[in-house]
Amino acid sequence: MKIIVVSDTHMPKRAKSLPKKLTEALKTADLIIHAGDWQTIDVYNELSSFAPVEGVYGNVDGEDVKSRFEQKKVLDINGYRIGIVHGHGQKGSTEKRALSAFSEEMVDVIVYGHSHIPIKKMVGDLLLFNPGSATDKRRQKKFSFGMITINGELHAEHIYYEDKQ
Template structure:
């Protein structure tokens, strides 16, 4: 199964539409949203085409294909307009005999990891910086941000297929990748 990962939409209709185009182009089965869907947060600039109401509408149209966790900019009022569960601080999925721990990154991250083993994967957003690496204890993945990338990175999303995680920009270029052995 092919999984599509996005994080840090921050209410950008423009970049959500780009991500949904990429999701369909990639022919992925599910969209994993790693938090910060609607609100831009007080530390961030307004993203391009900031329209949380329309972002919610588009995401709701795909609710059967979404697995989501709460980001630090997501609130209970957001859950009132979102039609899929999105308020958990973390979630697990099992894929190819490994646990994939999904979280936003403001609670669990490389400096405060959950209890994982060598084959497990910690996937989070929050930093807006793409990462694909093996630590001594687990794999660490961050697909970056689709709307507000940092440190001169491009707008990115992630794809997991056949134990290979690729982080791509919207032109289809691979920014980072890792094989989950």
């Protein structure tokens, strides 16, 4: 199974369309996960033309997105539990808020966004994964999204690129 992971697309404010590097990967996706800050439901509609989409809402999302998605979600996929949350809030770092959101649940992976910083690291037996942003790199050197493959084992990686066109 190939899962494309995105967050913080902020469309149409930060981009008028999905970057070509991302759309090429989406063509072969079995599932798409969006970790919030879509900005409009149009992003969901576009992503849905490639593969089924799961996700959560973020702090800049309007009622159209909030009525379609929850604040956090757990997916059971091929024997792995993947928690999804945007990571916004008041106390602690984005990473700590993401971890806290699933402190009462057993998950193998936490996918989160908000910071626009690509992160892949283990916290004990838990994989913490932030795809960065495909359209708003902020202070990062490159734009990014994530890819999780599950083929018996789970593997996560970032896809980096310089041009969001």
